[in-house]
Amino acid sequence: GAGVSQSPSNKVTEKGKDVELRCDPISGHTALYWYRQSLGQGLEFLIYFQGNSAPDKSGLPSDRFSAERTGGSVSTLTIQRTQQEDSAVYLCASSFLAGAVRDTQYFGPGTRLTVL
Amino acid sequence: AQKITQTQPGMFVQEKEAVTLDCTYDTSDPSYGLFWYKQPSSGEMIFLIYQGSYDQQNATEGRYSLNFQKARKSANLVISASQLGDSAMYFCAMREGSPAAGGTSYGKLTFGQGTILTVHP
Numbered sequence: 598g599a600g601v602s603q604s605p606s607n608k609v610t611e612k613g614k615d616v617e618l619r620c621d622p623i624s625g626h627t628a629l630y631w632y633r634q635s636l637g638q639g640l641e642f643l644i645y646f647q648g649n650s651a652p653d654k655s656g657l658p659s660d661r662f663s664a665e666r667t668g669g670s671v672s673t674l675t676i677q678r679t680q681q682e683d684s685a686v687y688l689c690a691s692s693f694l695a696g697a698v699r700d701t702q703y704f705g706p707g708t709r710l711t712v713l
Numbered sequence: 714a715q716k717i718t719q720t721q722p723g724m725f726v727q728e729k730e731a732v733t734l735d736c737t738y739d740t741s742d743p744s745y746g747l748f749w750y751k752q753p754s755s756g757e758m759i760f761l762i763y764q765g766s767y768d769q770q771n772a773t774e775g776r777y778s779l780n781f782q783k784a785r786k787s788a789n790l791v792i793s794a795s796q797l798g799d800s801a802m803y804f805c806a807m808r809e810g811s812p813a814a815g816g817t818s819y820g821k822l823t824f825g826q827g828t829i830l831t832v833h834p
Contacts, residue, residue, distance in 0.1 A: 628820060630820070630821065630822075632822075639824060639825075639826050639827070640804065640806075640824035640827075642821040642822065642823070645820045645821060647820060653820060653821070656821065686756065688758065690758075698744055698745060698746040698765060698766075698808055698809075698810035699746050699763055699765050700808075701748070701760050701763060702748075702760070702822060703760060704750075704757060704758035704759075704760075705757070706755070706756060706757045707756050707757070709756075
């Protein structure tokens with residue numbers, strides 16, 4: 598079946614503008630995760646959603662970052678007032694059930710964000 | 714504290730040879746899972762293999778196997794019969810099984826810094 602999809606694949610924006618990144622998880626997966634990959638910081642967890650539970654936002658770097666998941670499926674990561682240090686690849690992943698330690702996360706192709 | 718350590722920034726291997734990529738981890742949680750992902754130059758993270766802390770046997774998936782040494786807290790990936798298409802970045806990741814105090818952060822993966830593997834013909 599279809600994997601995790603993300604859009605756009607590339608986004609170039611100017612400092613101070615808001616951006617929205619979209620993630621479509623694998624159908625039937627109840628958990629959805631956002632990570633950020635940058636040269637200096639490696640792969641960092643940002644936020645995850647599990648079913649109807651309150652999301653775990655513990656990885657969001659500042660209050661400029663927010664995310665929502667509508668209808669238990671599609672998720673949008675919003676970055677307000679973008680800064681140059683926000684430049685990175687934003688990866689979305691989904692899994693069947695976050696409660697099991699062996700639950701495998703499957704990743705999308707990522708969105709490369711460049712803030713000028 | 715670094716929870717996942719990959720000490721080899723880069724590794725080289727001859728085609729058809731075997732190669733071992735190192736990963737050590739740190740956790741006090743008795744229940745955890747260890748994952749290896751491959752990231753080719755295209756950027757997508759591809760799941761390779763999983764090892765659970767309670768698994769009695771080392772995991773294997775085709776040409777991939779895990780050398781899991783629980784007492785040493787290491788989970789090294791072994792790739793047998795390397796192919797040119799194996800050239801990529803490889804990440805080790807851990808997921809802890811118990812909710813952190815006051816939170817539910819056990820869903821996340823914590824990644825190592827990665828190892829770039831280059832397979833020579």
